[in-house]
Amino acid sequence: MNPSQKKRLIVAITGASGAIYGVRLLEQLRVLPEWETHLIISNSGVLTASEELGIKRADIEALADVVHSVKDIGAAVSSGSFRTAGMVIAPCSMKTLAEIAHGLADNLISRAADVALKEHRRLVLLARETPLNLAHLRNMTAVTEMGGIVCPPVPAFYTRPTSLDDIVNHTVGRVLDLFDIDHRDLVQRWQGLNGSTP
Known part of the structure; x- marks a missing residue:
């Protein structure tokens, strides 16, 4: 496929627990030839x-089509003129959530998220923290009011997961659904109590 015809998705990984979500998302997108991924990973990420996966920066960066430094505030993804389908922050720390909620675009992750919001593109935040304090909740409300989607990686036990992979894959599949991206059977879809839908 001609690179100019590819659809672009920005994937950011911050320092919250749950790095596997961002990594698995990149792995899934890598096998889809029509998609081009732009990765931004913070030092904390x-x-x-x-710590969680035993992998290095280079291992993660190798999964992306394009890698941007979190410090490069002049990168292509910092401009609304650079067309993308949107952005996923997986996982999203409460610090990053707060920066986005208050428009503090002082690094490339929060700037690219700000661009997604101002251009009315899809922004999905896999917010990872528990329990939540009032500041966290207010920041989630603010981002939602601006058009973002707060999508905490909450397990779906109706699928009867038997492994951590099952849980991670279901969440990643649901994130891909939010962008109408076809994926390879990551989600066990609910068919109703009788096993079929009308």
Whole structure:
């Protein structure tokens, strides 16, 4: 496929627990030739991925089509003129959530998110924290009011998951659904109590 015909999705990974969500998202998008991924990973995200998954920055960056430094505020994805389908922050720390909620675009992750909102593109935040304090809740409300989607990675137990992979895949599949991206059977879809839909 001609690179100019590819659809672009920005994927950011911050320092919250749950680096596997961003990594699995990149893995799924990598096998879809019509999609081009633009990765931004914070230094804290690198540390968390190392601790949780035993992988290095280079391992994660190898999954993306294009990699941008979190410090490069002049990168292509910092401008609304650079067309994308939107952005996913997986996982999204409460610090990053607060920056987006208050328009503090002081690094490329929060700037690219700000661009997604101002251009009315889809912004999905896999917010990872518990329990939530009032500041967290108010920031989630603010982002939602601006058009963002707060999508905490909450397990769906009706699918009867038997592994961590099942839980991660279901969440990643639901995120891909939000962008109408076809994926390879990550989601066990609800068919109703009788096993069929009308």
